[in-house]
Amino acid sequence: MPSLEGKIRYAVVGGGWISQAAFMPGVGQTSNSLMTAIVTGDRQKGEELAKRYGLEVYGYDEYEAMLASGKVDAAYVATPNFRHREFAEPALKAGIHVLLEKPMEASVEDAEAIAAAAKASGAKLMIAYRLHCEPGTIAMVEAVRKGEIGKPRYFTSTFSQTVKASNHRATSGYWAGPVPDMGTYPINAVRNLFEAEPIAVMAFASKTERDLGCEDTVSVMLKFTEGRQASFTLSYSSESVDQFHLVGTEGAMSASPAFGFGEGTAITYEITKGGETTTHEAPVVDQFAGETEYFSACILEGRDPEPDGEEGLLDMRVLAAIERAIETGEVQTLEPRSRSRRIGPDQTRELPLATSPDLVGIELPME
Numbered sequence: 169m170p171s172l173e174g175k176i177r178y179a180v181v182g183g184g185w186i187s188q189a190a191f192m193p194g195v196g197q198t199s200n201s202l203m204t205a206i207v208t209g210d211r212q213k214g215e216e217l218a219k220r221y222g223l224e225v226y227g228y229d230e231y232e233a234m235l236a237s238g239k240v241d242a243a244y245v246a247t248p249n250f251r252h253r254e255f256a257e258p259a260l261k262a263g264i265h266v267l268l269e270k271p272m273e274a275s276v277e278d279a280e281a282i283a284a285a286a287k288a289s290g291a292k293l294m295i296a297y298r299l300h301c302e303p304g305t306i307a308m309v310e311a312v313r314k315g316e317i318g319k320p321r322y323f324t325s326t327f328s329q330t331v332k333a334s335n336h337r338a339t340s341g342y343w344a345g346p347v348p349d350m351g352t353y354p355i356n357a358v359r360n361l362f363e364a365e366p367i368a369v370m371a372f373a374s375k376t377e378r379d380l381g382c383e384d385t386v387s388v389m390l391k392f393t394e395g396r397q398a399s400f401t402l403s404y405s406s407e408s409v410d411q412f413h414l415v416g417t418e419g420a421m422s423a424s425p426a427f428g429f430g431e432g433t434a435i436t437y438e439i440t441k442g443g444e445t446t447t448h449e450a451p452v453v454d455q456f457a458g459e460t461e462y463f464s465a466c467i468l469e470g471r472d473p474e475p476d477g478e479e480g481l482l483d484m485r486v487l488a489a490i491e492r493a494i495e496t497g498e499v500q501t502l503e504p505r506s507r508s509r510r511i512g513p514d515q516t517r518e519l520p521l522a523t524s525p526d527l528v529g530i531e532l533p534m535e
Contacts, residue, residue: 176464178267179205179226179240181255182247183213185530186269190429191244192221193522194456200464204239207231207255213529220525231255235262242267242467244296244460248336250274250343253282256293260285265292267463271352271487272480274343279484283477294463294473295480297356299427301458301517304435304450305357308421309511311448312361316439318418320362321396325354325412327427328403333380335533337404342491345382346402347371353427354400354412355486356479358390361414365482365505366390366398371493376405388490393504408534429455431521451518458517474509482507 178195180187180203195201207226208214214225226234234240235258242265245255252273256266260282272279272295286293299305312320327350331337337344359365368391373383384404391397400412411424419441425433434452438445466473482505489500 173202174468175200175202176265176467177202177204177239177241178460179203179207179234179243180223181207181231181243181245183208183210183217183528184246185527185533187244187246188217188527188530189524190456191246191460192217193525194454194519195460197454197457197519197522198461198464200468201460205234205237207234210529216528232258235259235264240264242463245269248340248344249348250340253278256282257285260289260291260293263289263291265294265463265467267294267296267460268480269296270480270483271348272477272484274348276481276484276488279477279481283481286477292463292467292473293477294459294466295475295477296459297475297479298429298455298459299353299356299435300475300511301462301515302435302450302453302455303516303518304423304437304448306511306513306516307448307450308423308435308437309360310513311421311439312414312416313363316419317414317416317421317441319394320414320416323354323358323361323398323412323414325357325400325426326409327351327354327400327411328406329408329534330406331380331384331404331534332531333378334531337533339381341382342494346384346404347386347388347490348487350402351386351388351400351487351490352483354398355390355483357412357426358398359482359507360511362392362396362398363507363510364392364394364396365502365507366392366486367502367504369486369489369493369500369502371490373494378405380404383494386490386494390486431524452521453517454519454521457519457522461517461519462515474511474515476509478508
């Protein structure tokens with residue numbers, strides 16, 4: 169049951185950068201969501217966040233008690249992805265809905281276990297694809313569907329940043345590195361712009377002189393049916409760049425920024441057709457508030473969210489294939505798959521961006 173105000177009550181699992189900088193302030197922008205608990209391994213951090221937002225604090229070792237407390241309806245799980253199953257699966261089995269950060273886990277097997285737990289319990293699972301509720305992204309998908317660039321033929325993307333060598337994402341191997349962390353965005357974008365799933369994957373990776381704990385620059389190629397292709401390059405050791413280009417038979421689409429969020433970040437795109445370029449502007453919105461309000465609405469109205477476990481698993485199998493391609497140097501063939509649902513205009517949310525708060529016990533991840 170929701171709160172007396174009719175709002176879905178969330179426990180925030182993991183008090184890291186994404187929770188503090190984006191999700192927690194975003195909840196206050198919604199009309200149907202609130203926070204009641206923080207679950208963290210750092211008690212001091214938890215106490216400070218609890219005081220700021222009026223929450224109850226639980227340690228990771230108290231998670232089962234939190235789930236049984238009757239004080240939460242849903243959990244936002246934002247631990248490092250290799251700990252997602254540890255918290256998402258018990259919540260779902262307990263009937264607690266889960267908003268799960270992407271990628272789903274650090275292996276396809278663990279991701280499948282999370283999806284199976286949701287199916288078995290009936291609790292709702294939504295993967296936190298915030299762009300699935302962002303107005304500019306949805307407008308781009310709709311423009312392609314309407315044939316504004318003809319038939320899409322190829323997609324290219326560049327997504328890079330300089331991650332601190334001390335950050336856990338740079339020290340924990342492939343599944344914490346740039347491909348799962350950043351590559352999920354172009355993978356998810358092209359899958360939804362093409363409305364198709366890739367059938368083959370190739371990738372090349374290298375380490376720069378920074379000697380991070382992962383291969384920090386990776387280039388990927390994806391093959392689709394009907395002669396369509398996609399390529400993207402990711403880096404943890406480069407200037408921040410965030411863009412994609414989609415070229416069709418009758419025009420081209422470009423977006424920069426394409427995947428980001430925060431102050432001043434609007435997913436605005438251009439379409440070039442017949443030598444003329446038109447700009448399509450979208451507002452700056454609170455993307456985390458938008459996805460939370462959408463998920464809470466799904467819970468309250470008894471609807472299944474669109475970016476569900478199936479959507480997350482379709483990205484996970486591509487991430488796993490990229491890892492195999494890097495390790496073997498060989499093209500990885502994927503079995504043909506289809507997606508039962510895609511992004512829809514009803515998911516659009518335009519909530520104002522929350523003020524960025526001071527962070528508690530957090531080292532910024534980028535240099």
